[in-house]
Amino acid sequence: MNLGKLFIVLGIVFLVIGIIWNFIGRLPGDIQFKVGNVSVHFPIVTSIIISIILTIIFTMLGRFR
Numbered sequence: 001m002n003l004g005k006l007f008i009v010l011g012i013v014f015l016v017i018g019i020i021w022n023f024i025g026r027l028p029g030d031i032q033f034k035v036g037n038v039s040v041h042f043p044i045v046t047s048i049i050i051s052i053i054l055t056i057i058f059t060m061l062g063r064f065r
Helices: 003-023 044-064
Strands: 031-035 038-042
Touching: 003 044
Parallel strands: none
Antiparallel strands: 031 038
């Protein structure tokens, strides 16, 4: 892999991470509840979206090899 392709892939990865980072914990479908002094957060939708994005990234990286 030449250096130009590596920088393009790294740039895309950082862009995707930055976009995801802005929305973590704020997506509809994430479950949050508070009972007394205990608060619980289940980031279900966030986990699914991160999984899909990582699958796309690793698939793209596999094709460049």
